[in-house]
Amino acid sequence: MPPHVVIIGAGFGGLEAARALGRAPLRVTLLDRNNHHLFQPLLYQVATASLSPADIASPIRRVVSRQLNTQVLLADVKAIDAAHQVLLLDEDDEMAYDYLIVAAGASHAYFGHPEWAVLAPGLKTLEDALAIRRQVLLAFEKAERAHDEAERKRLLTFVIVGGGPTGVELAGALAEIAHYSLSDEFRTIEPEHSRIVLIERGPTILPTFPEPLRRAARKSLERLDVEVHEGGTGVTAIEPGLVKFDNHTLAAGTVLWAAGVAASPLGASLGAPLDRAGRVIVNPDLSVPGLQEIFVIGDLAVFSYQGGTPLPGVAPVAQQQGRHAARNVERLIRSLPTRPFHYVNYGNMATIGRGSAVADFGRVHLSGFIGWLAWLFIHIMKLVGFRNRVAVFFEWGWAYLTYQRSVRLITGLGTKEG
Amino acid sequence: MPPHVVIIGAGFGGLEAARALGRAPLRVTLLDRNNHHLFQPLLYQVATASLSPADIASPIRRVVSRQLNTQVLLADVKAIDAAHQVLLLDEDDEMAYDYLIVAAGASHAYFGHPEWAVLAPGLKTLEDALAIRRQVLLAFEKAERAHDEAERKRLLTFVIVGGGPTGVELAGALAEIAHYSLSDEFRTIEPEHSRIVLIERGPTILPTFPEPLRRAARKSLERLDVEVHEGGTGVTAIEPGLVKFDNHTLAAGTVLWAAGVAASPLGASLGAPLDRAGRVIVNPDLSVPGLQEIFVIGDLAVFSYQGGTPLPGVAPVAQQQGRHAARNVERLIRSLPTRPFHYVNYGNMATIGRGSAVADFGRVHLSGFIGWLAWLFIHIMKLVGFRNRVAVFFEWGWAYLTYQRSVRLITGLGTKEG
Numbered sequence A, B: 001m002p003p004h005v006v007i008i009g010a011g012f013g014g015l016e017a018a019r020a021l022g023r024a025p026l027r028v029t030l031l032d033r034n035n036h037h038l039f040q041p042l043l044y045q046v047a048t049a050s051l052s053p054a055d056i057a058s059p060i061r062r063v064v065s066r067q068l069n070t071q072v073l074l075a076d077v078k079a080i081d082a083a084h085q086v087l088l089l090d091e092d093d094e095m096a097y098d099y100l101i102v103a104a105g106a107s108h109a110y111f112g113h114p115e116w117a118v119l120a121p122g123l124k125t126l127e128d129a130l131a132i133r134r135q136v137l138l139a140f141e142k143a144e145r146a147h148d149e150a151e152r153k154r155l156l157t158f159v160i161v162g163g164g165p166t167g168v169e170l171a172g173a174l175a176e177i178a179h180y181s182l183s184d185e186f187r188t189i190e191p192e193h194s195r196i197v198l199i200e201r202g203p204t205i206l207p208t209f210p211e212p213l214r215r216a217a218r219k220s221l222e223r224l225d226v227e228v229h230e231g232g233t234g235v236t237a238i239e240p241g242l243v244k245f246d247n248h249t250l251a252a253g254t255v256l257w258a259a260g261v262a263a264s265p266l267g268a269s270l271g272a273p274l275d276r277a278g279r280v281i282v283n284p285d286l287s288v289p290g291l292q293e294i295f296v297i298g299d300l301a302v303f304s305y306q307g308g309t310p311l312p313g314v315a316p317v318a319q320q321q322g323r324h325a326a327r328n329v330e331r332l333i334r335s336l337p338t339r340p341f342h343y344v345n346y347g348n349m350a351t352i353g354r355g356s357a358v359a360d361f362g363r364v365h366l367s368g369f370i371g372w373l374a375w376l377f378i379h380i381m382k383l384v385g386f387r388n389r390v391a392v393f394f395e396w397g398w399a400y401l402t403y404q405r406s407v408r409l410i411t412g413l414g415t416k417e418g
Helices: A012-020 A040-047 A126-145 A149-155 A165-181 A211-223 A315-333 A368-382 A386-402 A413-417 B012-020 B040-047 B126-145 B149-155 B165-181 B211-223 B265-270 B315-333 B368-382 B386-402 B413-417
Strands: A004-008 A027-032 A036-038 A057-059 A070-074 A077-081 A086-089 A094-096 A099-102 A106-108 A157-161 A195-200 A226-230 A235-239 A242-245 A248-251 A254-257 A261-263 A291-296 A348-351 A357-361 A364-367 B004-008 B027-032 B036-038 B057-059 B070-074 B077-081 B086-089 B094-096 B099-102 B106-108 B157-161 B195-200 B226-230 B235-239 B242-245 B248-251 B254-257 B261-263 B291-296 B348-351 B357-361 B364-367
Touching: A004 A012, A012 A027, A012 A099, A012 A315, A040 A126, A040 A165, A040 A368, A070 B126, A099 A315, A126 A149, A126 A254, A126 B070, A149 A157, A149 A248, A157 A165, A157 A248, A165 A195, A165 A211, A165 A226, A165 A348, A211 A226, A211 A357, A211 A364, A211 A368, A291 A315, A348 A368, A357 A368, A364 A368, A368 A386, A386 B386, B004 B012, B012 B027, B012 B099, B012 B315, B040 B126, B040 B165, B040 B368, B077 B265, B099 B265, B099 B315, B126 B149, B126 B254, B149 B157, B149 B248, B157 B165, B157 B248, B165 B195, B165 B211, B165 B226, B165 B348, B211 B226, B211 B357, B211 B364, B211 B368, B265 B291, B291 B315, B348 B368, B357 B368, B364 B368, B368 B386
Parallel strands: A004 A027, A004 A099, A027 A070, A099 A291, A157 A195, A157 A254, A195 A226, B004 B027, B004 B099, B027 B070, B099 B291, B157 B195, B157 B254, B195 B226
Antiparallel strands: A036 A057, A077 A086, A086 A094, A106 A261, A235 A242, A242 A248, A348 A357, A357 A364, B036 B057, B077 B086, B086 B094, B106 B261, B235 B242, B242 B248, B348 B357, B357 B364
């Protein structure tokens, strides 16, 4: 029997690891709790009614269907028993492994306020995106039916917490919906008078970008009438319909969370050293200290051997680590020493609404329309599957020409909103 | 103040009525509990992972945004107080009307077995379609993980109750998924060995079609390995994982309901005569006996003045009735007598999987590939919105060339399946 390599998670890191092992003389099992790989960088476009879930998701089985050594299973891993080399799955199943690549990712952290989670949903899964889409579209619908002006104003106030790329992109997309897509469709409210507030408690939005690009991003947000609050106290309280930050108390119908990150609890079950966010502090070769047959990659790993600061939780890091972990597994099987990982940074980008983006390619900085074209091109090329590329290209072209949002559906009304 | 016309429901009938009143000197309010109009004839394609919800839904506001006399409100009508000409809405709201067009539609009836509803979901809303899609795709995933052969066989048995167009189309699409789309993606199960059973308790499937077309449909279903059971006892019991019909007891992981229809309870609140399914028996001019300012159209109405048998619950009937009710409202306002409704039947069609359909255009009968092309053409033309037409055309072309299902997403796992 060839050695059994199990990969937990089919995000960017796990999927790349599985692909890298596709022709190796191994048995590969790829586990995920969803049946689809998700292109997370475009998740905010599902949340803001530009793309359908299917446009940014691919069935994992189809992606690896030609790898005859690979089996995909829909399963939720509950814990890792590293001492016995066994995974504990849902349905009381177990699974033995010879080598393990853990790419279980991360979810939201609410700065020690878990009670905020229901009031300020975050954006990590398709379900999150659909819930946010429902909440945002319902805000306009409820405002049109509201009986007094204060209530209408509250419903049309949207707060986004966190000024990283996700927060900036959400704010820009919300401003676009309000100012362009919905105008002329309501008879009582004027969606263009919606208030969109972006709150970053750090000194600046987009902290990983160089200052000239941040300035360009701020200008783009201003043009879209987004209020940007940087470097204050951050959000100090969230109550139903209310947000407190700096010295303000704001009546807001919708609060969205794009701030902290908490690693998957699977990291803790390894018994390895963790950082404050619960991420596994890996060796230079991505293995876990004391467990040479286990590799941790992507958002669940802290890798601090390049310049001291940990690598950011972005797709290229996860993908390069996935390929590298796969190669190290193959080296172990051939009794070769593993090699240290080295990240190659090709760039960093964020888009701010219609026709504007910032892109940092090291020496080359792009902003405005040119930045946006670069952003479009790279994201379409990186999507998994030809069908999704064509579909997204069509949706974007259509949206650009018509100012419309194609996916303005409120679903789940019956089950969730009564 | 011009007279106030309220339309309940933005399905085929209600939307058509609203459009017909778009230029009249009236105030029109269009109420729906969803924010989208749904192209129900293609709903089974969402349930079987061919189309995204957004492809067959259009925001109601956008469809009528140019009608300046029309306001759209997201509201659930709880009851009609015809004596005071007032509607009771959710959120304890009320709304007065001068004229009312009731197009509230229908949901499923389970032949006196309401407890079957959770075991055998029906297909009326987008939420229904997403729940069915989830259940069908999960069946294959669970079978791949199952530990014994009997369980695998049970999970890969799909029963469809009801041999009307919806049941036939669901059965054909399920057979296609199993036989083409999923082959080569599993390592333990063979999806092509799935068993698909269609049960009709009447003497024949597609009872509204002429016999030669039924024969063609049966042949197409046979080619797809669908077992068709007609004219027996029908389903006599549904229990978890089990279906009883005729003299069979079948272990089935998935049971889908495409049979009975129950009218919206709003009909009963009118105090008018109802048929057994709860539908309102309307006057020849579509008004309610004793309430000349209220018109009932579409699936909620029984209209038996043409040949004795009631008109079927299909989109063209609802649309023609919507236009007619709108015209009768205008006549009442101008103090003219209303006119009786007359339905013009342009045809009747159903599709059976890839490249086969039956179409009954009165003297012209089409079946097989030609029938399918006619079906494609007519459905794409009838879709609301240019964007949806292009998107569906692309999805169908893609599916035809690749045998793939583009929307194979299991969502809602976190909330519903744990």
